[in-house]
Amino acid sequence: MAMQSAALAEAETAPDASGGPARGLLRLLRSPLTCAGVIITLVFLILAVVGPWIAPYDPSSVSDSATAGPSLSHWLGTTQTGQDVYSQMLYGARASMLVGFGSAVLTTVLSVLVGVTAGYLGGISDEVLSLLANIFLVLPSLPLTIILAAYLPHSGSLGIILVISVTGWAWGARVLRAQTLSLRKRDFVEAARATGEKTSRIILKDILPNQVAVVAASFLGTVTAAILTQASLAFLGLTDVTQWSWGTILYWAQADSALLTGAWWWFVPAGLAIAVIGTALSLVNFGIDEFINPRLRLAGIGTKKAQRAQVSGRRTRRPGRRQGPVVRRPAGAPFTQESTDVVLDVRDLRVEYVNGTSRVPAVNGVSLRLRRGEVLGIAGESGSGKSTLAYAITRLHKPPAEISQGEIVYTNADGSTVDVLAMRDDELRGFRWEELSIVFQSAMHALNPIMRIGEQIEDVLKAHRPGMSTQERAARIVELFGIVGIPADRSGSYPHELSGGMRQRAMIAVGLALDPEIIVMDEPTTALDVVIQRQIVEKIMELKDKLGFSVIFITHDLSLLIELSDTIAVMYGGKIVEMTAADDFYRQPRHPYSRGLLASFPTLGGAKRELTGIVGSPPDLRHMPGGCAFHPRCPLAFDACSSTQPPLYQVTRTSGGTAEAACLLFADGADGTTTQNELAMGETQ
Numbered sequence: 001m002a003m004q005s006a007a008l009a010e011a012e013t014a015p016d017a018s019g020g021p022a023r024g025l026l027r028l029l030r031s032p033l034t035c036a037g038v039i040i041t042l043v044f045l046i047l048a049v050v051g052p053w054i055a056p057y058d059p060s061s062v063s064d065s066a067t068a069g070p071s072l073s074h075w076l077g078t079t080q081t082g083q084d085v086y087s088q089m090l091y092g093a094r095a096s097m098l099v100g101f102g103s104a105v106l107t108t109v110l111s112v113l114v115g116v117t118a119g120y121l122g123g124i125s126d127e128v129l130s131l132l133a134n135i136f137l138v139l140p141s142l143p144l145t146i147i148l149a150a151y152l153p154h155s156g157s158l159g160i161i162l163v164i165s166v167t168g169w170a171w172g173a174r175v176l177r178a179q180t181l182s183l184r185k186r187d188f189v190e191a192a193r194a195t196g197e198k199t200s201r202i203i204l205k206d207i208l209p210n211q212v213a214v215v216a217a218s219f220l221g222t223v224t225a226a227i228l229t230q231a232s233l234a235f236l237g238l239t240d241v242t243q244w245s246w247g248t249i250l251y252w253a254q255a256d257s258a259l260l261t262g263a264w265w266w267f268v269p270a271g272l273a274i275a276v277i278g279t280a281l282s283l284v285n286f287g288i289d290e291f292i293n294p295r296l297r298l299a300g301i302g303t304k305k306a307q308r309a310q311v312s313g314r315r316t317r318r319p320g321r322r323q324g325p326v327v328r329r330p331a332g333a334p335f336t337q338e339s340t341d342v343v344l345d346v347r348d349l350r351v352e353y354v355n356g357t358s359r360v361p362a363v364n365g366v367s368l369r370l371r372r373g374e375v376l377g378i379a380g381e382s383g384s385g386k387s388t389l390a391y392a393i394t395r396l397h398k399p400p401a402e403i404s405q406g407e408i409v410y411t412n413a414d415g416s417t418v419d420v421l422a423m424r425d426d427e428l429r430g431f432r433w434e435e436l437s438i439v440f441q442s443a444m445h446a447l448n449p450i451m452r453i454g455e456q457i458e459d460v461l462k463a464h465r466p467g468m469s470t471q472e473r474a475a476r477i478v479e480l481f482g483i484v485g486i487p488a489d490r491s492g493s494y495p496h497e498l499s500g501g502m503r504q505r506a507m508i509a510v511g512l513a514l515d516p517e518i519i520v521m522d523e524p525t526t527a528l529d530v531v532i533q534r535q536i537v538e539k540i541m542e543l544k545d546k547l548g549f550s551v552i553f554i555t556h557d558l559s560l561l562i563e564l565s566d567t568i569a570v571m572y573g574g575k576i577v578e579m580t581a582a583d584d585f586y587r588q589p590r591h592p593y594s595r596g597l598l599a600s601f602p603t604l605g606g607a608k609r610e611l612t613g614i615v616g617s618p619p620d621l622r623h624m625p626g627g628c629a630f631h632p633r634c635p636l637a638f639d640a641c642s643s644t645q646p647p648l649y650q651v652t653r654t655s656g657g658t659a660e661a662a663c664l665l666f667a668d669g670a671d672g673t674t675t676q677n678e679l680a681m682g683e684t685q
């Protein structure tokens with residue numbers, strides 16, 4: 001369990017899935033802006049350390065050369081009393097950076113201690129600590145800082161650090177408390193608690209690593225704010241003005257009328273230094289954000305560049321957008337294996353996870369056809385690429401996933417076609433839900449927790465059917481609830497007030513709201529008990545027969561898949577290795593992998609048999625074996641399997657239909673049943 005919690009935490013915070021922290025750091029520095037931010041910050045830090053040693057003059061010593069502009073002897077000119085501005089800047093760097101970073105360390109420690117403790121412990125500790133934080137939040141920090149600084153004018157940098165930290169910790173503590181409150185309810189924290197891990201260990205190992213981005217942002221933000229505050233206090237003369245800092249330089253420049261006399265070299269360097277370090281810290285902050293959140297990599301989710309990177313393809317025809325009330329499509333003729341009415345044609349699709357220079361193909365050259373009214377089940381072990389395929393089909397894949405090749409052609413009811421990969425965002429919004437909807441795995445996460453379920457359906461109708469009146473929408477909601485078997489009076493319930501089965505039905509109702517042609521269901525019943533699972537599956541079948549939509553169904557439950565599907569596609573290592581009618585798949589699986597999958601599942605009927613499973617593990621997509629990807633685990637592999645990658649061969653079934661199997665056993669002709677190899681396979685069954 002500890003392993004699980006650690007793994008989950010790692011998955012959520014891992015700087016880099018494919019390498020250690022060092023490689024992750026290198027990736028962080030690959031962004032030119034972040035790199036610039038880090039370099040500038042380091043330069044300032046180094047100057048802060050060595051500044052007083054390399055300063056050419058004592059910053060306080062006066063000379064004859066008063067108010068002189070920059071020259072070779074005084075690089076940044078002199079003050080009214082002939083003091084060297086460059087030396088003052090170097091001394092000032094130490095004071096400003098000390099105050100900036102010192103305050104940030106103290107503020108962050110206080111915020112983390114109070115925020116995380118309050119959020120994690122809850123109860124009276126939370127009440128007391130939150131009250132304390134709230135008191136500091138409502139105190140006006142600037143006047144308080146000024147008053148405290150006025151009382152401690154000669155306490156030096158330490159006094160200012162204390163003042164800034166005391167007035168600045170509450171905001172960060174509040175944010176961290178809120179984050180901790182949400183994290184402590186997460187499964188991996190519950191799991192760690194259940195195993196009896198110490199509170200301190202849970203906080204350090206499970207809670208804090210998930211808050212690195214917030215802590216880092218708060219730390220860097222405080223450095224900038226502290227440098228600014230110190231400069232402001234010094235500028236106002238509230239600190240010891242004989243101690244050099246960038247703020248003190250500004251104070252003396254202002255006091256001796258540098259602005260009026262045009263002595264720009266006196267105040268510009270200090271102002272510029274504050275602006276540059278602030279910008280540099282912000283750049284580092286952006287970089288850390290992207291580094292911590294992989295989805296922001298690849299130029300960010302929302303940017304045009306990221307969107308362009310996600311798909312490539314050419315536009316064909318725009319999908320139509322319906323304006324009026326729902327047009328009910330009569331259920332077509334029942335689906336048969338002879339049907340040729342293709343509604344979705346996926347051609348040679350390749351989806352890769354891009355991480356720096358590495359590209360991992362999770363879906364590799366997949367072609368499939370979904371016919372109108374058909375239920376296409378996708379089977380395969382974990383990691384075979386089922387969800388990646390489903391997300392790519394719906395174009396809900398996010399960076400680092402990229403569709404690098406292929407076409408997804410959707411055929412409208414009027415026979416016109418549209419290339420899903422070429423759709424613009426606005427077209428896609430119309431296409432999703434109108435033509436293709438999705439029922440996600442976890443209804444609790446997919447439904448908005450703070451909206452009543454009726455409102456959530458109404459939102460879909462409002463967005464897609466602007467012409468619908470309030471009464472029509474209300475009638476449609478009642479109709480949809482009736483269809484999925486939810487009492488109409490539950491329309492005002494929030495998701496948490498419904499049972500798991502009811503929530504999943506509500507998700508199906510949302511999916512059906514616009515009467516789509518295709519519904520993609522990614523493990524829609526996984527979290528439910530078998531009784532509810534059966535009810536949901538029966539409901540889906542009933543609705544499919546009544547409404548005539550097509551379904552792409554993904555589940556790990558092979559018996560459920562066989563029962564529900566018309567056709568089954570088996571995926572292995574990102575490729576389809578067998579495609580066949582569901583009953584044929586059950587009676588006569590062709591690919592050795594399909595046989596292994598079936599042999600891993602118990603059956604309720606028939607003779608008792610030993611569950612054998614499949615030896616070994618699914619392939620590492622980064623280092624796929626040569627030839628057939630399954631050959632290292634295949635009991636029937638022969639020499640050629642390690643060097644030749646088999647295409648999908650047409651296989652004639654004894655029942656008369658055809659199937660496809662990507663196995664060299666079928667390379668010598670359509671009717672593999674008569675070959676030597678097939679005989680061998682029969683014996684192993």
Ligand SMILES: Nc1ncnc2c1ncn2[C@@H]1O[C@H](COP(=O)(O)OP(=O)(O)OP(=O)(O)O)[C@@H](O)[C@H]1O
Pocket residue numbers: 353360362380381382383384385386387388389399400401621
């Ligand atoms: N964000 C990601 N970055 C890198 N690789 C990923 C990412 N998401 C998935 N993968 C990889 O892509 C492959 C396919 O994953 P996918 O989730 O599609 O498989 P799946 O068959 O749906 O598995 P499951 O049944 O467990 O959901 C896996 O090897 C996985 O490690």
